[in-house]
Amino acid sequence: MTSLQKPRLNFWQLWNMSFGYVGIQFGFALQNANVSRIFETLGASVDAIPILWIAGPVTGLVVQPIVGYLSDKTWNRLGRRKPYFLIGAISASLALLVMPNSPALWFAAGMLWIMDAAINLTMEPMRAFVGDMLPDDQRTTGFAVQTFFIGASSVIGSLLPWLLTNVFNVANTAPAGQVPDSVKWSFYLGGIVYLGAVLWTIIRTKEYSPEQQRAFHGEAESAEPEGEPAFTLNPGRYYGLGTGFVLAGLVGSLVVHQFAWDKGLYILSFGLSGYGLLQIVAAWRYNAGRKRGLVELMHDLNNMPGPMKQLSLAQMFTWFALFAFFIYATTAVTSHHFGSTDPRSDAYNQGANWVGVLMAVWNGVAALAAFALPVLARRTSRVLTHVVCLVVGGLGLGSMYFVRDPLWLIASMTAFGLAWASLLTMPYAILSSVVPYRKMGVYMGMFNFFIVIPQIIAAALLGLLVRTVFDGHAVNALLLGGVSMIIAAGLMLRVRDERGAG
Incomplete structure (x- = not known):
């Protein structure tokens, strides 16, 4: 059967499809710029902050592949991905309202x-959404639009405490153990924006039905009929691998x-x-x-496409760098550049607000760079564009x-923002071109493993390094992150972008 050409979307269709990222990134910006500040306000020591941050990566490790798998197989009146947008948006908005009022x-x-x-829960299906809705040659542009929204909304989200303090005279300090009103009101506004932006995408965008998707890919009828999916695996290999991972984990724990x-x-x-136990259980169920x-x-995890494996290694080093920045930006700037480690002092809170400004610059540069990236990718390649940006x-x-x-x-953040723009665009554009369309959601979710695993490594190791090797100087963790990102650029040179620039 001859496949139909998936229609190219116009500017406003691309806009509506990705507008939900305004809300998602409001939530992330507030989290990244203020959670370490909240933890320190509630009594966390500098070396304890990384382990407190571990909740996010561990949650993403579990949630994203499951949501991707389920959304690949969902179709109801609301659509395939949109039911997950809605549940995630409601939950995240409520969490934003509660977080700054944490009593302990x-x-x-x-x-x-x-x-x-x-x-x-909101973000993973929205990544797959681009692959669902766009032809291959428009996906780089589609992810670039998401990057623009991520950058632009993060500017405002990161600046909110500073704006509320300096423009609206909202209190930026509070008694010991209490979060300042500038942070509280930022989270309240973020919760409202999050829900509203995601609802806009849900209402203004119509998903393609399973029948339309089959037609776009030249399938006369479902290649996967009702019942068990068509694949085979070697249970003995899974039992062996599983046992090896279980033993390696036990030995690691003993060490x-x-x-x-x-x-x-x-x-x-x-x-x-x-992971080893999951391999064993999978073999038993098979x-x-x-x-x-x-x-x-x-x-699916054990049979990832080759380019996805190559991308994954580069992602690990890149996200180690990003997580070093997320964890230690506030601590490094307040201590190294503003000379204070006391959350009650004016100098510390000026430094913490300046971190918000720096994150606004970082994301603002990403927003401005987003639309230049597809042009660069077409003239060179997606891989080379990403390599340059990472360096x-x-x-x-x-x-x-x-x-x-x-x-x-500000100059440092300008350079860092260029890498952020590329990181949010190029790997996903490449990935969406090399994975099967039926598994777009699950592979987008699994790709998150290689964002989460380095975050877990960073959270486990950076606290130890800062306390011992770096003698309490958090800024050294940022230097290590910069080296890690340059290593990632070298690893990207190995990636085969099998379908060229989109």
């Missing part, structure tokens, strides 16, 4: 867990215990054992004749160690 540190850590789960290493490393060792659910997820971004992040005048950090 443990409660704030729990709310971060809930908030991140809800944001992931961490024996040498009294940072307890965050248990997350990695337990994760290895957990032998029992049940291929859906866990078995299908494990099969520039790594130099920008590392420069924060050497710059002492806070004003010059």
Whole structure:
């Protein structure tokens, strides 16, 4: 059967399709710029902050592939991806309203867990949405529009505490153990924007039906009839791999215990054992004749397309750098550039607000760069465009160690923002071109593993490094992040973009 050409969307259709990212990124911007501040206000020590942040990555590791798998197989009156947009938006908005009113540190850590789960529930299907709705040659532009919304809305989201303090005279300090009103009202406004923006995309965009998608891909009828999916796997191999991972995780846990290493490393060792158990359970279920659910997820994970594997390694080093920045930007700037580690002091809070300004610059540059990236990709390649942006971004992040005048950090963030724009565009455009359309959601979700795993590594190791090797100087973690991003650029040179620039 001859396939139909998927229609190209006009500017306003692209706009409506991705407008929900305004809300998603409002939530992320407020989280990234203010959660460490909330934790410190509630009594967290500098070296404890990374382990408190671990909730988000662990949640994304679990939520995104499951949501992707389910949304690939969903079709109802609301659509395929849109039911997940709606549930995630409602949950995230409620979490944003509650987070700044956390009465204790443990409660704030729990709310971060809930908030991140809800944001992931909204975000993962919206990535797959671009692959569903656009022809291959328009996907780079589609992800660039998302990047524009991410950058533009993050400017406002990151600046909110500063704007409320300096324009509307909202209090920026509070008694010990209490979050300032400038932060509270920022989160309240963020919750409203989050829900409103996602509802706009739900209402203004119509998804293609399964029948239309089959026609676009030249299928006369479903290639996967009702019943078990058509694939085979070797149970013996899965039992062997699973046992090996379980043992590796147990040995890792014993080593961490024996040498009294940072307890965050248990997350990695337990994760290895957990992954091994999933392999064993998948083999057992396959032998029992049940291929859906866990078995299908494990099969897809173990049979990722080659370019996806190449992208994944580069992603790991890139996101190690990003998470170093997310965790330590506030601590590094307030201590290294403003000379204060006391959350009650005016200098500390000026520095914390300046971090919001820097994140606004970072995201503003990303928004402006977003529409130049497809042009560069067409003239060179998506891979080369991403390599150049990562090198520039790594130099920008590392420069924060050497710059002492806070004003010059704007230059650092300008360079870092270029890498951020490319990171939100190029890997997803490449990925959407090389995975099967029926598995767009699940592979977008699994791609998140290679964002989350380096975040877990960063959260487990950076606290230990800052406390011991770096002698408490958080800015050193940013320098390490810059080096990691440049390594990622080198790894990107290995990636085969099989369908060329879109």
